[in-house]
Amino acid sequence: MTEEESTVSRKFCSWVSANRSDASRRRALRWMQLCVTGFVSIVIVVVMWCDWSSPLPATYLGSERSYPPAMNTTHINGKPMERVVTNYTNNIFFTVKTSMKNYRKRLTLLMLTWFQVVDKNKVAVISDSLKAGQLYVSTIRDAGFNLILSNCSNMHSAEALCCKSGAEFGAYYEAVKKHNENKERYQWFCHVDDDVYVNVPRLSQLLQQYDPHKPYYIGKWPWVAHHNHSFTKLNSVRLHRIRSMNYPIKANTFKYATGSTYCLSHALMMEAKQFFNGKDNFYASCRLALFTDDIAIGLIIGVILGYNLTDVNDFHNQYDDMASTSVEEISKYITVGYQMKLKDEVKVYYNTIPIQSPFVKDSTKFMAYHCLLYPSVSWCPRHLPF
CATH class of the missing domain: 1.10.287 (Helix Hairpins)
Structure with missing residues (x-):
């Protein structure tokens, strides 16, 4: 080579x-x-x-977690779901709109607090689907609460909100039908969001001022509607849609209650049944309004049925400024809420009621508020810091 x-x-x-x-x-x-x-x-x-x-996770005395506590059928993080006896008029049917992602973050907190003041048979929790797991669903139902899976989307879209609202109304009509021999049980329908605490005795006192056999739409006109009247005007598209359905037009403008909390009398619920009963009917009603469920309700009641909103300022929610209120004022509120935002990927709660909580982790202040209203509850500290 x-x-x-x-x-x-x-x-x-x-x-x-x-x-x-x-x-x-x-x-x-x-x-x-x-x-x-x-x-x-x-x-x-x-x-x-x-x-x-896993079991629904934790927040209370000594806990370092910022979400609601572990729960079984009688306790939440070792604290009993203790019934509170009050003298409120037991004629209100509550529906609470929630989502599978909020079962452990919000719903457990309501079950520990204001749910314990009302008749469990008169609370319907409306959620979206079973995707959150059978464990969550079974635990909530075993605790005695009526959880209805609507199969609506878990998104916060107009379609999903209208779908769940239709399921809420359907739950009321089904309860009335089931107990037709005792109509006094369901004189009021009250919707509540899952980030709202209800002062049940104060709500009862308010509703006793009105005759449920007459049409009443009670809630709080949202601040945004004061500044943007396009929400509450009967524009040409809405007008055309209402006329195409051969519905009467009794007003050209309307008011609607903020979607966090509102109440409708039995008489009004029966008169509005053709628009409200079931997901399909109410979704069609939302298309008339061209907006979300709360605006659709206001349009139907105000424009087609011809009844005005009874505006009650004590329905407070996350958009109200809570910072300047006193403890005495807060105790008279019918509802309270809070706001939450992400800061550096951490959930930060703000615009909560201005009271000091005796609990290590009570970001929403709902536990502290419950103890303010019902200090005899066994898991409330003997000496409250307010």
Whole structure:
């Protein structure tokens, strides 16, 4: 073999060896990528399984977590779901609109607090689906509360809100039909969002001022409507849609109650049944309003049926400024709420009622408010800081 041939042979062998090494490295890299991807996928599945199937998590004295507590059928984080006996008139049917993602964050807190003041048979919790896990659904139902799975979307969209509102109205009509021999049980329908605390005795005192056998629409006109009248005007598109359905037009403007809380008398519920009863009927009503459920309710009651909103300022929600109110004023509120926002990927609660909570983690102040109203509850501290 000549020197030139030997040189070519050596170069060829080096090239083959280098390519083999590159191929081995590529194969090894691919295997490493597959292993990492598989490991990450397994971790994600395990975390999701733990998140949805573990007991509802925790917040109270000594806890460092910022969400509501672990719960079984009688206790939440070791604290009993203790019934509170009051002398309020027991003729209100409550519906609470929630979502599967809020079962442990919001709903458990309501079950520990103001749900314990009302008749469990007169509270219907309207959620979206079973995707949150059978454990959550069973626990809530075993605690004695009526959880209705509407199969509506869990998004905060106009379609999803209208769908759930239709399910809420349907729950009321079904309860009235079931107890037709005792109509006095359901003289009022009251809707509540899952981020609202209801001062039940104060609500009862308010409703006793009105005759449920007459049409009443009671709530709070939202501040945004004071500044943007396009929400409450009967524009040409709305007018055309109402006329195309051969509905009467009794007013050109209307007021609506903020969607956090409102109450309708039995007489009004019966008169509005063709618009409200069931998801399909109410979704069609929302299309008339071209907006969300609360505006659709105001339009139907104000424009088609011809009744005005009874505006009650003591229905407070997350948009009201709570900072300047006193403890005495707060105790007279019918409802309170709070706001929440993400700051550096951490949930921050603000615009809550201005009282000092005796609990380590009570971001919404709902537990403190419950103790303010019902200090004899066993899990409330003997000496309150307000």
